[in-house]
Amino acid sequence: MAAKGITFDYANAMSTMIGDQHGITEKELKGLQGKADAAHKRLQELRTSGKIGFFDLPYDDNLVRAFMAISNDIHRNFENFVLIGIGGSSLGALCMINALCSSIHNFLDAPKRRNRPRIFIMENPDPDAVKELLDILDLRVTVFNVISKSGDTVETMSLFMHIYNIIQRRFSKAALSKHFIISTDPEKGVLREIAVADKMKTLPIPPNVGGRFSVLSSVGLLTAAAAGIDIQELLAGAAEMDKRCSSSKLTENPAYLNAAIHYIAHTKKGKNISVMMPYSSALRTFSDWYAQIWAESLGKRMSRAGKEFFIGQTPVKALGAIDQHSQIQLYVEGPNDKITTFLSLAKFNKECKVPKVFQNIASLNHLADKDLGELLNNELIATEFALYKAKRPSVKFILDELNAKNLGGLFYLYEVQTAFIAELYDINAYDQPGVEEGKKATHALMGRDKKEDKEKMKEVRAYLKEKKSHKCL
Known part of the structure; x- marks a missing residue:
């Protein structure tokens, strides 16, 4: 799925690349289309009614x-x-x-x-x-x-x-x-x-x-x-992405398609962890933003129908190429329980070439006269390749350059993707009852004097008493 601005490459999540056990089959995607149509209809209703703004x-x-x-x-x-x-x-x-x-x-x-x-x-x-x-x-x-x-x-x-x-x-x-x-x-x-x-x-x-x-x-x-x-x-980038994400057809909508891939990877392939790995230092904190929207929207104990099922993928942050030297060993040879998303730039805003020095050292000559952007993007390809060989799924968003328009589009895409996958899970993406419990306890501990704070403080004191009974080293 290619377009000027942001391109979505999902080949390495498909069974044709990494096999049926860990990759998504075309049959599985097609089989999800009916559920996707219902989810799309629900999101359109939430939008037109003004419930979700x-x-x-x-x-x-x-x-x-x-x-x-x-x-x-x-x-x-x-x-x-x-x-x-x-x-x-x-x-x-x-x-x-x-x-x-x-x-x-x-x-x-x-x-x-x-x-x-x-x-x-x-x-x-x-x-x-x-x-x-x-x-x-x-x-x-x-x-x-x-x-x-x-x-x-x-x-x-x-x-x-x-x-x-x-x-x-x-x-x-x-x-x-x-x-x-x-x-x-x-x-x-x-x-x-x-x-x-x-x-x-x-x-x-x-x-x-x-x-x-x-x-x-x-x-x-x-x-x-x-x-x-x-x-x-x-905002113009977000508006353009809104148009790209207007179809209910998975193969025509990048937000829905990535949501469907993550949904199938999670529910059918055992991929409980979603790794966000930009190969751009400037996009490092996009992973922080993503971690919140993915975890807080999707980590839920109850379905909307009231069924207890403890759903949600755990988001993990990484940065290329730094975390090739820390986390990738686990991703390639550890448990096959992750799907990785790469963010890459086709063109960096600045050039920084490796000079022709140390020409008498043959093992370094291949680096001379190469741009650091080329090195970083080749390291991404190498990491993709290592995951592919180990049959680990990954997808990639390629920004033709890092500018306001593309960043606005990327934000919007991930907001739609999160809202859509929540519909597939049949959960409420817009509440956070697990967070509220901690908020209430904090207010009680800080001495707020409402009736519910007094009740909460009784619970907290009981917890602290029980905890005190256990030894600390």
Whole structure:
């Protein structure tokens, strides 16, 4: 399935390459088409009814204009932009910055950054990391984008409260409206209440878009715009991919086809692990974004029909060529329980040739005058080959180049793929009950005084008592 921009190569997942035991047969794909048609119909219903909103994010022109206005203000007045968020509120933005900005963006002088601010992501409430960052930032020229749809994300709100207090004490309460931009629910929630009370700029997170599907909303796009990334191209790429993913036929829809391959590999071939392995350092954090959307959407105990079945593939992150020297030994000779996805670039943005040195050393002469991009892509082919020989399935997405349009298309493809495979599994891709259990326990441990917190704390104390009865070394 080839197209300009993004090409999907799935040959090495098929039985014609690696055999029937571990490869997908044409019969198996054809046999899934009826189920695929029903899943497609269900997704179309969710889209047209407005219950699931990520499908239509590429077409919100009004929101783009709002981003551009705010980002222009950021460029004029600030040298540092700090995103405060976690999970779906940070991973997509981090991926866009790593993929589309210089890897040394924050080290460049302002003119070389095109006068764009330095970009920092504050995700984890690790006191050492938080203090280290705040100690080096000139807060007079720093703006913070706080992202929480619900407004009660414990990590994000704790970080926000800490920095809110610093800004208010160091400058004034009036300064809060200058130094904070709030992305949250458009109508409700404690974060919106705070923003309105302190006259902070706000951007809406659509109520029908879940966090891990929100990269192409205000959650990801403001950070991208602040960094000078062309957000219109990001959305254009997503809109183009929407058209490519409009057919219910598996062989005409790259998102559905990859979902079907992973579904069959998991349910019929025993591939319980999905490895994401970019051969591009710039795409390294796409694997982090993928790990969340795949794990949190698909790791479920119950089907929609109420059947307990504990479903889901475990996503694993790798990076070529680095992890050829760590993980590939396991993938080639360990348990045949994985399907690997490679991400590759047909063309890198820069050239870097190996010079003709050490010509008296015959064992190095074949490397001379070759580009490092050629080396990296040949290493990918070599890894594909090793997996193929060991009858291990793999697929590959090839980007003709790494740009905003292709990255937007890749995000959108994987969102559709995740939604579609969830329909094949008959699970809800948009909730996360397993995460909620930990959230509730955290609030109880931190002393929140609601009735449900008191009940939860009884459970936690019983757990800690039982745990204490066991010895530690």
